[in-house]
Amino acid sequence: MAGRIVLIGLGSNVGDRAEHLRVALQRLGSVPGIAVVRASAVVESELVGDGPAQGKFLNAVAELRTNWPAVALLALCGELETMAGRVRPAPRNHPRPLDLDLLFDGDLHIDSRELVLPHPRWHEREFVCGPLRELGYDLAALPKVERPAVIESPVAMAAQCSRWLAGGCVVGLVPTMGSLHRGHASLMELARQECDRVVATIFVNPLQFGPGEDFAAYPRDLTGDVRLCKQAGVDAVFAPTVAQMYDPEFCSQVAVGPAAATMEGALRPGHFAGVATVVARLFALARPQRAYFGEKDAQQLAVIRRMQKDLGFPLQVVGCPIVRETDGLAMSSRNVYLSAEDRAASTVLSRALASAQFAWQQGERDRDRLLARARVVMAAEPRAQVDYIELRRDVDLAELPAGPVADVRMLIAARFAGGVRPVRLLDNARLGAGSWS
Numbered sequence: 001m002a003g004r005i006v007l008i009g010l011g012s013n014v015g016d017r018a019e020h021l022r023v024a025l026q027r028l029g030s031v032p033g034i035a036v037v038r039a040s041a042v043v044e045s046e047l048v049g050d051g052p053a054q055g056k057f058l059n060a061v062a063e064l065r066t067n068w069p070a071v072a073l074l075a076l077c078g079e080l081e082t083m084a085g086r087v088r089p090a091p092r093n094h095p096r097p098l099d100l101d102l103l104f105d106g107d108l109h110i111d112s113r114e115l116v117l118p119h120p121r122w123h124e125r126e127f128v129c130g131p132l133r134e135l136g137y138d139l140a141a142l143p144k145v146e147r148p149a150v151i152e153s154p155v156a157m158a159a160q161c162s163r164w165l166a167g168g169c170v171v172g173l174v175p176t177m178g179s180l181h182r183g184h185a186s187l188m189e190l191a192r193q194e195c196d197r198v199v200a201t202i203f204v205n206p207l208q209f210g211p212g213e214d215f216a217a218y219p220r221d222l223t224g225d226v227r228l229c230k231q232a233g234v235d236a237v238f239a240p241t242v243a244q245m246y247d248p249e250f251c252s253q254v255a256v257g258p259a260a261a262t263m264e265g266a267l268r269p270g271h272f273a274g275v276a277t278v279v280a281r282l283f284a285l286a287r288p289q290r291a292y293f294g295e296k297d298a299q300q301l302a303v304i305r306r307m308q309k310d311l312g313f314p315l316q317v318v319g320c321p322i323v324r325e326t327d328g329l330a331m332s333s334r335n336v337y338l339s340a341e342d343r344a345a346s347t348v349l350s351r352a353l354a355s356a357q358f359a360w361q362q363g364e365r366d367r368d369r370l371l372a373r374a375r376v377v378m379a380a381e382p383r384a385q386v387d388y389i390e391l392r393r394d395v396d397l398a399e400l401p402a403g404p405v406a407d408v409r410m411l412i413a414a415r416f417a418g419g420v421r422p423v424r425l426l427d428n429a430r431l432g433a434g435s436w437s
């Protein structure tokens with residue numbers, strides 16, 4: 001029979017596992033236009049990845065010869081899984097009577113919502129590699145999909161996202177300046193859950209640094225960042241150079257309004273115009289349906305939400321909760337510059353917020369008395385130079401008149417000067433939130 005060689009992986013860890021694999025192969029071979037050329041021996045393996053406690057898998061790899069299109073084979077595999085008793089939808093990595101994965105379809109490369117070929121993780125799975133070796137394949141010669149793909153050129157980034165969008169994928173964007181930590185990872189993990197493809201951008205954006213700020217000294221670690229992105233399930237890391245992002249004639253900027261005029265905006269003139277400009281550029285390049293930003297930088301989030309509405313970017317801006325060290329310090333790339341003494345003192349920001357939070361829970365609603373609670377805590381820490389303590393309307397961080405307040409966020413910024421370089425720490429919390437957020 002003529003046709004392409006298609007390799008599929010078979011797995012089962014519920015019921016009579018060997019019988020499930022045997023029946024699946026027999027059913028595949030009895031479909032007109034599909035021949036099972038040969039199959040590997042069966043191997044036993046543990047679940048790969050996180051999931052509930054469950055029995056071991058039996059796995060094998062089979063070689064088919066067929067002219068069926070790959071998407072039709074995928075649908076057929078789904079039907080065979082259902083016939084074996086697999087229930088859908090089912091949570092990821094739950095036990096299953098039958099799992100059929102398309103691994104390779106000749107030389108075909110597909111990267112659509114429902115199908116990625118070659119299978120993106122085949123080479124990470126011994127229960128696939130072992131049977132492939134047994135069938136005589138040279139693993140080094142088989143094609144691999146690099147995940148995350150590391151892309152420098154804006155044109156290549158835009159082209160990659162266009163292909164994903166054309167393949168029906170929901171693309172999620174996570175803009176960062178790199179030097180990644182668990183706070184960034186939480187954004188990527190949420191994007192991973194909500195989107196088909198996740199793009200993390202790593203770009204220390206000169207436009208958002210003022211003269212005398214730490215652009216040159218901002219911590220950079222692309223190798224470590226790509227490792228973290230891989231663990232978080234990111235599909236592409238976009239890491240352009242400054243010259244690639246901004247050509248020599250570059251001169252257009254997004255003007256930002258009152259949302260950017262106070263607090264960080266007052267202390268760092270031009271900062272939010274620089275942030276809004278690079279984010280608008282990233283939105284235009286990647287055209288994501290969803291973009292993820294941390295509440296850690298609450299004013300930045302407010303500025304971007306406003307820009308998204310004002311300029312009509314067709315996407316949803318998703319705010320993500322602050323990730324903290326165990327002692328309460330909000331994670332930040334700049335925390336590495338704190339001296340040991342300043343690091344110990346730095347918990348004062350979260351303690352000040354907790355104090356206002358406690359007052360709120362006791363029924364305090366007066367703007368100035370809530371602010372006073374936080375000020376007292378900040379004042380007790382001489383290492384912290386307070387830049388501002390503000391209570392703002394949560395939804396857009398608009399200023400509030402004195403008197404009783406509702407739906408508010410408290411924001412604090414303070415400087416610590418005892419380390420190799422001065423560090424500004426930002427923190428905030430919505431008062432009345434069940435947990436820190």
Ligand code: AMP
Nearest residue numbers: 176177178183293294296297322323331
């Ligand atoms: P940066 O690399 O500092 O520009 O941050 C990139 C994104 O990660 C921004 O949307 C930040 O708000 C977010 N982020 C930074 N630190 C944290 C954190 N501790 N928890 C949650 N999100 C964070």
